Amino acid sequence: MRKLLVLGSTGSVGHSTLDVAARHAERVAVVGLAAHHDVETLFGQIRRFRPPRVALADLGAAARLRAQLRVTGQPCEVLEGPDAVIALAAAADSDTVMSAIVGAAGLAPTRAAIGAGKRVLIANKEPLVMAGDLMMREAQAHRATIIPIDSEHNAIFQCLPEGYACGQAPRGVRRLVLTASGGPFREWSREQLAAVTPEQAVRHPNWAMGPKISVDSATLMNKGLELIEARALYRLSSEHLDVVIHPESIVHSLVEYVDGSLLAQLGQPDMRVPIAHALAWPERWGSGVDGLDLARLGQLRFAPPDVARFPCLGLARAALEAGGNLPNVLNAANEVAVGAFLEGRMGFMGIAAMVDQCCSDAAGADLGEPADIETVLDVDLWARRRCHDLLRGATHA
Numbered sequence: 001m002r003k004l005l006v007l008g009s010t011g012s013v014g015h016s017t018l019d020v021a022a023r024h025a026e027r028v029a030v031v032g033l034a035a036h037h038d039v040e041t042l043f044g045q046i047r048r049f050r051p052p053r054v055a056l057a058d059l060g061a062a063a064r065l066r067a068q069l070r071v072t073g074q075p076c077e078v079l080e081g082p083d084a085v086i087a088l089a090a091a092a093d094s095d096t097v098m099s100a101i102v103g104a105a106g107l108a109p110t111r112a113a114i115g116a117g118k119r120v121l122i123a124n125k126e127p128l129v130m131a132g133d134l135m136m137r138e139a140q141a142h143r144a145t146i147i148p149i150d151s152e153h154n155a156i157f158q159c160l161p162e163g164y165a166c167g168q169a170p171r172g173v174r175r176l177v178l179t180a181s182g183g184p185f186r187e188w189s190r191e192q193l194a195a196v197t198p199e200q201a202v203r204h205p206n207w208a209m210g211p212k213i214s215v216d217s218a219t220l221m222n223k224g225l226e227l228i229e230a231r232a233l234y235r236l237s238s239e240h241l242d243v244v245i246h247p248e249s250i251v252h253s254l255v256e257y258v259d260g261s262l263l264a265q266l267g268q269p270d271m272r273v274p275i276a277h278a279l280a281w282p283e284r285w286g287s288g289v290d291g292l293d294l295a296r297l298g299q300l301r302f303a304p305p306d307v308a309r310f311p312c313l314g315l316a317r318a319a320l321e322a323g324g325n326l327p328n329v330l331n332a333a334n335e336v337a338v339g340a341f342l343e344g345r346m347g348f349m350g351i352a353a354m355v356d357q358c359c360s361d362a363a364g365a366d367l368g369e370p371a372d373i374e375t376v377l378d379v380d381l382w383a384r385r386r387c388h389d390l391l392r393g394a395t396h397a
Contacts, residue, residue, distance in 0.1 A: 002119075002279060005032040007089060007109050008100035010041040012210055013123045013149065016271040017098045018045060020279060023288055028279065031093050034085045034101070034109070037061040043068050046076050055079040055088045057105070082108070089113040096279070098149070099124055102212060103335055104380050107131065111373060114144040121278045123149035123271075125225045130328045131376045132232025136167040146233070147278040152178045152226055153233060154274035155252035155265035162282075169235040175256040176236060178226050179246040180305065181205060183218035186245060190309055196348035198341060205247075215338045219351055220305060224316020225334075228327045231320055238321045243313065245303045250292065266292060311352040319359060325367045325379045326359060332383035333358035340391055358386050 004021055008014045014035075021028040030049040035042050037058035043065060046054060054076060056062040062080035069076055079088060082105070089097055090112040097113040098121045099106055106124040111131075113120045115138055122128065127135050139146050146166045148154050156178075160170050184205050185193055202214040209217070216222035223243050230241050249269040256262050267273045268289050276287035307314040312334070319326040337354040340346045346354070362383065370376050 002028045002096045003031045003094045004028050004096045004098065004279075005034070005088060005091075005094035005113075006030065006098045006100065007034045007085065007106065007113075008098075008102065008124070009033040009045055010035040010038040011100055011102060013100035013271055013275070014098070017100070017121075017275050017279075018049065020272050020276045020285075020287055021049070024279070024285055027285070032088050032091070034088055035061075036101075036105070039064045039068065046074060047072070050074075051076065052093070053077045053079060053088065053091075055081075055084040057082045057085055085109050086112045090116045092116075095119060097121065098275075099127065100149075102126075102210060104130065104332065104377075107373070107376070111135065111138060114138045114146070115142050117142040117144050119145045119147065121147050121149050121275070125150070125222075125229055126331060128229040128232045129225050129331045130380060131370060131373065132229065132327075134370065134373065134376065136232055139167060147281055148229070148233060149271070149274050149278055150226060150229070151269070151271065151274050152253040153229060154277060156230070156234065156255055158265045158277065159253070159255040159263040166233045167235065170255075172257050172259070173234075173236070173240075173255060174258045175240050175242055176230055176234060177242045177244055177254040177256065177262075178223060178230065179249070179251050179253050179302075180220060180223040180243055181217065181249045182245045182247055182303075182305075183220065185218055186247065188309075190349070193309065194347060194349050198344065201341070201348065211342055212335070212338055215341065215351075216334070219312040219348070220310040221312035221316060221334050221338075221351070221355075223305070224313045224319075225331065227316055228320045228330075238317060241320075243305050245305050246301065248297070248300055250297065250300055268292065312355065315352060315355055315359065322363075325370050325376075326362060328370060328376055328379045329359055329362040329367075329383040330355060332380045333387050336384055336387035336391070345391065354387055354390055357390060358383055361386055 034055040066078050086108050089109040096119045099110040100123040107127050110127040201218045202211045204214045251264045254264040270289045272287040319330040333355040337351040
């Protein structure tokens with residue numbers, strides 16, 4: 001019986017995780033949930049899954065949830081504050097943790113779950129982008145099992161030899177190929193891209209995702225962050241990591257071996273597939289997703305990415321190759337820039353421009369090396385402050 005804790009339970013990945021868990025109630029017990037402030041959604045999840053404990057990072061939201069639970073008489077302990085989320089991730093009552101908290105807020109809880117030696121299903125990019133080497137060393141030291149949930153990295157994991165563990169360089173592999181849908185604007189000109197609105201950017205053509213990751217998909221930054229994740233997960237350098245545009249989102253990624261073989265994982269664009277795989281691994285469970293009708297699909301298309309129109313992908317690869325703190329700076333700058341775009345404070349093309357400027361400023365700053373989690377968080381804070389300066393029109397670094 002898996003004892004499951006879902007961090008970020010009220011988001012899209014959290015919903016999909018609980019859907020899969022409900023289909024396997026005889027195999028999965030939901031022992032904890034964590035969210036930021038969505039009281040109504042979390043309250044409904046508590047009533048359905050009856051976890052003994054939940055945590056809300058927002059203190060006011062925790063108070064409102066307690067009040068609702070008192071009215072209904074639903075027994076559930078409500079913890080509050082960011083430290084409570086971290087404590088819940090490390091607690092002994094769960095053995096499997098879905099890490100799906102969006103943004104840098106997911107770093108500390110993910111690290112806590114890894115430090116407790118659990119099976120950690122990583123759906124949020126930030127822990128591996130900000131501190132990938134640290135996370136993989138922690139996993140090895142504490143014998144934690146890391147299984148990626150991103151459809152691309154989960155696809156690669158499925159295509160690697162039986163017995164492979166993340167954090168190792170896979171034998172006999174020449175290249176990993178990440179697929180990208182190209183987002184809603186893959187055929188748009190630079191002039192059209194300059195006029196993109198937030199409402200357009202969050203409408204992904206294939207996947208149901210939150211607003212931030214939808215914008216990342218539209219800029220191709222999502223794929224750039226996945227390149228950085230791949231370096232941490234699979235220990236391959238930049239020249240062995242590629243991206244290809246695949247509009248149908250049916251081939252989720254590919255592994256090329258040194259003998260010329262190319263293995264691909266195909267499936268519907270539905271996050272329940274990688275979630276079911278990771279929950280069941282090394283077994284296979286049903287996900288609730290229909291199989292593919294290949295004859296009906298007819299054709300699958302592939303094309304190289306255009307980094308001139310979508311410069312975020314090139315910026316991410318440059319940060320990957322530079323190493324050190326640059327991936328962390330890139331991630332923080334992108335979060336601030338995407339937030340500003342969604343708030344209507346900058347244009348779509350301004351996202352890449354701000355990330356580029358912040359990374360350039362970081363290259364000339366003395367940010368040290370990402371030797372520990374405190375340094376990682378300090379660099380993240382530096383990058384965010386620099387971006388807010390840029391938003392205000394400041395010129396100092």
